[in-house]
Amino acid sequence: MRFTALFTAVAVAVTGASADFSADSITNALTLTEANHYGAPIPPWEKGHYPGWYYGNGPSPEGILCFLDELLCELLELFPFCLHCPKPPPKTPPTPPEYTPTFTNQTCATQDSSYQTYGLVDTVADCQAMCDSVSGCTFVNTYHDVNGKDGSTQLTCALFTECLTAASNDNCGGQSQPDGSIDFITNSDGYCKKKPTA
Template sequence: MRFTTLFSALCVFAGVVSASTPKVSPEVMKIADSINQNNCYGAPIPPWEVGCSPGWYYGRPEYRPLGLPCLVDGIDGLLCFVLRLIGLDICPHVAPPIPPTVPVGSTTPTPPPPPKGYSFDFNNLTCAAEVWPPQLYLTYGIVESIEGCANMCDSIPHCAFANCYHDVNAGTGKNNTNKFTCALFTVVLTAKNATNCGGQQQKSLPAGTTYITDSCGLVKDGVPST
């Protein structure tokens, strides 16, 4: 049913634009059809459960992890355009922020302030947030910076809280990189919810290889605490 709706929308669009409009490939249509609220935007298994896998990437396109759809305009053959056409305006309307640079003589970047429109509920933990019931979880993906995670929270409907963290050896998009996992929720969580300390077996990895650093909780301004 959803694919039929997508195909119909594209047919209507094709009838009103010029021939110079780039064509949308079948592969892009398939990706767009697989990203929806019902399957947590491509990440139906939460990041604290066995077998989880991120659903998307938001960051500089040249650093996109292999196999993840890039939610940046102009990438993946008009993916963001197609998503908006079918009513899923989940690609941020701003360019991906560039990660902070490492100061001269330092080995780590200077801790940034919270992104505009957000405050830190917790910061610099070695465990990530979990939530119950699972319906309070929205989606998760890969970003390059904390600000990028906030941008995604702004774009996903009903997002009130974002947990941004490094999970080392976590599989798709994270191996041997400094990218962040960005998990989004409908309610505000606290440090008491940070009970995912790694070690779960992910796809194609042996158990006990993951661990978590730099976990922070971002509360959207104006959202009441639970």
Template structure:
């Protein structure tokens, strides 16, 4: 059975404090939510170092970028909470400690343990995203700079710990407006296992 016919556009969404409320979602919104799964790299099947890439989601308190379909606001997150694959970060979630692997590089990480990427307003939001994706133990943030680029940080998540030696994506891609991108302010963090 096709996913969009399985769910009605009118859905009951469970919330943590107010019980259950009804929300009206379009078939497109439900399909977008369903695309946030591991098989589709949580909406970003093409990693940022390959041509044709697009961020899979936006998480933050600023203005959502134009052209990003998976905006992780409270209503959309309520829909995601009833689906099995992807859940928005929770404010009350106590994250693991993270250790900085590198900072201030002009290249982003490129690795086969790639899970997904999206856009965040601050580096800490990328850590929250890593906490919410099963198997994520490393995140890389940077600014992807080009004429009409996103002002937010690119947030890329990985399943293994990386080092500055993995920072091989330095930009150089021609953008639709004709400009060539470059990377600045690249930082990498790995999940630290607490010692007893």
């Protein structure tokens, strides 16, 4: 813990940025490794699941331990074993799409043993960018998990190592929530990547 606090102070001094994150946020980020499914060890179709991270334009959703903001993303680049943030797209001429849709607008989400991790994002493009930063990622499933939070605008972003189709969509919600409501899935889309992330 002492190392993390020192690391935070040095990082803020070197980058000149304000420390709007705590030593705890860095400690949490450093635990996001492949071994614990990048902070989401329980898949989104099992009871007790929770997203491991949030990548978007903020503010961070309630209960998220790791908000991948710009400064934290720079710091994580120093640690090869943990989750890295997406890189900005290169400034080159447009290329053919990297992802091909395999299904759209379903009311069930993907459930498969090739699960890697999941978190929350603002857009489908954000989820695809996260897949580009996770080794072995081949497929993304984005969807709204409507679970008593007044219809959050964030998308659930689940990453997998296998390219999947709607035949894998058997997570249709139906779980009781703390407020007594039952969750349900909307806008479930699947995208297969042409080449797995190295």
